[in-house]
Amino acid sequence: MEQNEKANRAIHDGEEVQKIWSWGAGTDGQLGTGKLEDELLPQLLHLPSLTSSGPISLLACGGAHVIALSSGGRVLTWGRGTSGQLGHGEMINSLYPMPVTSLQDYFITHVSAGWSHSGFVSDGGCLFTCGDGSFGQLGHGEYRSHCSPVRVSHFLNEHVKQIACGMRHSLVLLEGSQVYAFGSGKRGQLGISMDRIKSVSLPEITHGLEDVKIISIAASGDHSAALSVDGHLYNWGRGFIGSPDSHFPQFSSSSFLFTRAALGWNHALALTGDAEVFMLGGNYHGVLGDLEKMRPANQLPDSRGAILEKVPSLDGVKVLQIAAGAEHSAVVTENGEIKTWGWGEHGQLGLGNTCDQTSPQAVSLSGNTNRGASFKVYCGSGFTFAIMHPCDLF
Template sequence: MEEAKRDEEESKQQQIWSWGAGTEGQLGTGKLEDEYLPQLLHLPFLSSAGSISTLACGGAHAIALTSVGKVFTWGRGTTGQLGHGEMLNSLHPKPVSSLQSYVITHVSAGWSHSGFVSDTGLLFTCGDGSFGQLGLGDYRSQSTPVKVDYFANNFVNQIACGMRHSLVLLKGNQVYGFGSGKRGQLGISRDKIKSVNLPQVTCGLEDVQIVSISANGDHSAAISADGHLYTWGRGFSGAADANLPQLSLSSLRCTKAALGWNHGLLLTGDDEVLMLGGNYHGGLCDLEKMSAVKHRSDSSRATLNEVIGLDGVKVVKIAAGAEHSALVTGKWMEQ
């Protein structure tokens, strides 16, 4: 009872802001306009649906997951990625009504598709299916979330949606991939795979205890229980593609990973933020300070750069967009 009261009070105090590209309604402001400053969203559903626990941003759509397991989506919906039963854009957050009878615990937004995991381990997908990224055994798009029957006898923990592919992590630590595989991002074969429309086991991780997965663009990544980072798919900074998971920097211990189109962010157990990949748009740091960046590499295919300017700051969350980065800090650490 006390927990419910706290959650209700938190939802009343919570505010959600958005900014950036908005010409397809992805800001949730009710306007088809870009915004250069953060805009406060009007979200009347918060009072009854709990506070927002997760926000996921896709190519031009967004997903909000509340603390009581309800899902709201908005933005571009032309391939069904909003799950509203129609292939139309939505300028305001709307509930995904077909999921109302489930408690959703995990969501992911890809370029034009979406994934939802329930507290009972069920997986639902919707949106663009032209590369098989919905895992439904065909190449059709879906405007309403459809249960992925392939995992009917398994418990799904997480889904990660990339540009045209998806990864799934099961309760037993096994990783699956489906969708486009032309850059090796599925990790299911040593050979190039154009696409698959049913989940297949990602090779090389069967004996590794994986705790989290990430996908964006044509990249895939996983972190093990002991903090090891595995990457596969399109190579960063001109490196060769990897058709199977590769252990990156065996000496590194990671707690979180976030992937963009051309770069990735890593949060280490020492609260350092490292970047994998290029700095084409300043995603790494101030270009004038590049000489101060510390480079790390070993015999693996990865080279990491330490993001400077964060000394004394405790970073608690990281996020990577197509060509930009963001992070959330906690309290300042003692010097």
């Protein structure tokens, strides 16, 4: 609480407490620059309204929209809104961050952005969703879209901790570590049945994790993933390169203990407790780095080819944070450097060009003069955000 009060005082006194950059695909206004165009280099944003409720503690980047969560529990959204995913009560795009006013009576603690839907979790364990519902991914028992957040009634007597929104499906983690899923299930990403399921519109429990203490969940494309308290990585849904679809969670028998996971459309990143980065699947657009030098780590049971690989270009580099876009990757190193690689067609790598990169490249942030700051990086489908948190506040 003292940190929040300090941050808010600094903002009202006109001090600079946080910097935010964006780059990549911007034709739906998702970059927050006020322009409808791609940016090949990081753009320093000047948006006082974005931090008016305190510093931004979390960003969620979707297909072409962004959700910002402030340290004060307030939510702002911008970018593509044609399915209602911005939660503003209408289905139009927004060039600039606007508050989600219907959530102002709640203290929001977690948010997630899918391809065209959004999820919000309050400190009281309430879950709200909005946006495209044509595959049942909003969890309301119907296939309608909603332009304002609607509470998911299935969890009225439960305490929701997290939501993870994929392309057309959603995962929910309850306080008791149970995982539920709803939406499209054609690639097994719901983990609810061995049969091919088109979609479900009400939450159903994901099988195979009932006796596992899950601490975080992730979803992107037709993939789902979860991390257990003992560091095991579970994944299910669409098969990665060389592996079939999995209708139930599979776990890595790796000796490494993972602390974070990030999913793209064809690849996954996993961060170990020793600050090393491993990848799973995806040799498209170089998202796996230097393919010829990859060293297999462990093969997932029964996956017939899906192998965790260490990213060789990051050998000896301690990584603090990972992020995955549709087909690009980003990391933040111990010394505060941001590195990106993979698909670069829209400038989402922030290197000043539209080239793909097969190994991590350093990104230069204009206006970055605070060498004592820490960074967080976030990836959308073809765009990237970076936030600088001054160390005296966080």
